[in-house]
Amino acid sequence: MSIIHKKTRTVKWLVASCVLMFGFGFALVPIYDVFCRITGLNGKVDLIPAQPSSVIDESRQIKLQLVAVNNETMPWEFKPKTVVTRLSPGEMHQTAYLARNLTERMMIAQAVPSVSPSEAAPFVQKINCFCFERQPLDGRSEKWMPLVVSIDPSLPKHISTITLSYTLFDITPDTPSTVTLSERGSL
Amino acid sequence: MNSSVATTHHGPASGLSRWLYTTNHKDIGTLYLWFSFVMFLTGGCMALLIRAELFQPGLQLIQPEFFNQMTTMHGLIMVFGAVMPAFVGLANWMIPMMVGAPDMALPRMNNWSFWILPFAFSMMLSTLFMEGGAPNFGWTFYAPLSTTYAPPSVTFFIFAVHMMGISSIMGAINIIATILNLRAPGMNMMKLPLFVWTWLITAFLLIAVMPVLAGVVTMMLMDIHFGTSFFNAAGGGDPVLFQHVFWFFGHPEVYIMILPAFGIVSEIIPTFARKKLFGYPSMVYATASIAFLSFIVWAHHMFTVGMPLVGEVFFMFATMLIAVPTGVKVFNWVATMFRGSLTFETPMLFALAFVVLFTIGGFSGLMLAIAPADFQYHDTYFVVAHFHYVLVPGAVFAIMAGAYYWLPKWCGNYYSETMGKVHFWCSFIGVNITFFPMHFIGLAGMPRRIPDYALQFADFNAVATVGAFIFGFSQLIFLYNVLHCIRKGRKASDEVWEGSHGLEWTLPSPAPYHSFSEAPQIK
Numbered sequence: 001m002s003i004i005h006k007k008t009r010t011v012k013w014l015v016a017s018c019v020l021m022f023g024f025g026f027a028l029v030p031i032y033d034v035f036c037r038i039t040g041l042n043g044k045v046d047l048i049p050a051q052p053s054s055v056i057d058e059s060r061q062i063k064l065q066l067v068a069v070n071n072e073t074m075p076w077e078f079k080p081k082t083v084v085t086r087l088s089p090g091e092m093h094q095t096a097y098l099a100r101n102l103t104e105r106m107m108i109a110q111a112v113p114s115v116s117p118s119e120a121a122p123f124v125q126k127i128n129c130f131c132f133e134r135q136p137l138d139g140r141s142e143k144w145m146p147l148v149v150s151i152d153p154s155l156p157k158h159i160s161t162i163t164l165s166y167t168l169f170d171i172t173p174d175t176p177s178t179v180t181l182s183e184r185g186s187l
Numbered sequence: 188m189n190s191s192v193a194t195t196h197h198g199p200a201s202g203l204s205r206w207l208y209t210t211n212h213k214d215i216g217t218l219y220l221w222f223s224f225v226m227f228l229t230g231g232c233m234a235l236l237i238r239a240e241l242f243q244p245g246l247q248l249i250q251p252e253f254f255n256q257m258t259t260m261h262g263l264i265m266v267f268g269a270v271m272p273a274f275v276g277l278a279n280w281m282i283p284m285m286v287g288a289p290d291m292a293l294p295r296m297n298n299w300s301f302w303i304l305p306f307a308f309s310m311m312l313s314t315l316f317m318e319g320g321a322p323n324f325g326w327t328f329y330a331p332l333s334t335t336y337a338p339p340s341v342t343f344f345i346f347a348v349h350m351m352g353i354s355s356i357m358g359a360i361n362i363i364a365t366i367l368n369l370r371a372p373g374m375n376m377m378k379l380p381l382f383v384w385t386w387l388i389t390a391f392l393l394i395a396v397m398p399v400l401a402g403v404v405t406m407m408l409m410d411i412h413f414g415t416s417f418f419n420a421a422g423g424g425d426p427v428l429f430q431h432v433f434w435f436f437g438h439p440e441v442y443i444m445i446l447p448a449f450g451i452v453s454e455i456i457p458t459f460a461r462k463k464l465f466g467y468p469s470m471v472y473a474t475a476s477i478a479f480l481s482f483i484v485w486a487h488h489m490f491t492v493g494m495p496l497v498g499e500v501f502f503m504f505a506t507m508l509i510a511v512p513t514g515v516k517v518f519n520w521v522a523t524m525f526r527g528s529l530t531f532e533t534p535m536l537f538a539l540a541f542v543v544l545f546t547i548g549g550f551s552g553l554m555l556a557i558a559p560a561d562f563q564y565h566d567t568y569f570v571v572a573h574f575h576y577v578l579v580p581g582a583v584f585a586i587m588a589g590a591y592y593w594l595p596k597w598c599g600n601y602y603s604e605t606m607g608k609v610h611f612w613c614s615f616i617g618v619n620i621t622f623f624p625m626h627f628i629g630l631a632g633m634p635r636r637i638p639d640y641a642l643q644f645a646d647f648n649a650v651a652t653v654g655a656f657i658f659g660f661s662q663l664i665f666l667y668n669v670l671h672c673i674r675k676g677r678k679a680s681d682e683v684w685e686g687s688h689g690l691e692w693t694l695p696s697p698a699p700y701h702s703f704s705e706a707p708q709i710k
Binding site for chain 2: 003006007010011014015017018019020021022023024025026028029032071110112118119167169170171
């Protein structure tokens, strides 16, 4: 094989590897998501409604703590109805979060859940959750956002406390979701 | 141009067009080296501004916003503008001469890959004059600091990174194609000089990770301008994902900046010890193992993001494993010198300082690898001390060593040995005064990237600043020495050094514009 031929072949291989690695960079995004979901690392939870469990494990009680966090400058009041509840695995627990828009304008919010310890994430089943959809709210108004949750009876025995945290993000279109530099300087 | 057409094409064209249109590996190597030196001084001035501000507690010279821009630009320029182009420059000059090739495999692409760089860095530096200032989010540009909260100039930064990525990738393709296809007959893989081997492996690392860097800045671009949410939690993205993708590039990147340095030192030590390199095959395998391990340790940069215990333990042990092949290398260098007849010319001094000081940097790296201890060290000056020990007396000293070592071959004259030694001792002392105290203030808890600090850190910071100015200004000795060498240095012999070995020393000094037009025979 001539030198030119060999060279072209090497270069073709190398260019193909570059394109492949560029794609791999993007593939890391779904890989990361899938990896976190399978292993339950990172406290990531599925955003799809779960089916209620048919068995209830009466032998133990799990302490479920509900947390509300406002992201950055999100100006709503946001808090759970009850902060701590005790429930048996498999038992359905119905509660709600209060959202109050303190501004004058209509805003849309999105809540993103997270579970700690992350090992428990796959066992927290949300049968109905306000985080499944975006939450519009008129200025100066409030609403109770429903949450129906249960814990999978196959939860590992050593876990006795689970924290379910919601972070509320402002996703209103047209208004800058990002804080501008000058606003930030005044913070 | 007319005259060159009329005569022959054996010599270089004259004037500016020689440099603009050149496809000669030696010309392009020279361009790369000068470019990287200019960037080294530019990034160095930024470092001196940072150190001047940190000379005393409180704010004296610059505002915090500008301080952040300086730390960011200093890092980006030194990594992508100084160290990487310097190694590519050395590769361009030396690899064809070391493997007995007439030129690089793809000379036109070679020209292009260099000439992209000045544009990329003009674009990068122009952000300093834009409204909102230059990028201020650190050279690691973590999202959302570099997306949601970034100054508007971030878009220019993204395109500059794209351009230097393309330049590096083209350089790497060229180097691999040269080494794999243009070796002289008889030059089999296990006869390659170590500089060529380390560059071959580095080039593969570049091919593997520069596209990932391009990918991550593209994701940033899309998050900023096209409404995607790769790193935006509100839209279902994840800021921690940014760090994973970035360090998947970033960790191999730090080996890209050190493997060619290993190669240079492995060329120099045998020459001045007048012995063969000890353990050549183990050097090759150690380099390959380091390159492989670099892909599975990235999360040791992120021990404090809240990884699960399994992750912390895995990345901790994988990181510590790197000390094994690195230890093999250090052992081989020492064994090469053992019972050699050593002389201490400037390249050897820099190479020796490399071995000692890089090892110190390696050890502080091992300390940082201990996940539980890293929670204390994370984002302190201890980290700054660590990576400056591996990059300044590591990568930069190796580049200096290589420049002194091959300079007589490049321009046909010896540099001034006295000036070289003065440059070495000023740099050596300056570097240690600058970065050694940073270990202590780091362990005591001084955070990095902050323009002000608590009073108890004042003394060590003042010492570090003095060292930085000694180191910075002593590089002007190097500049003068090189210019002196080119203009009126003493004539160099063909073999240049008494113990020199390898194909490049069989060529006359200065190396002719076209060398090995007919392939040499390797015994």
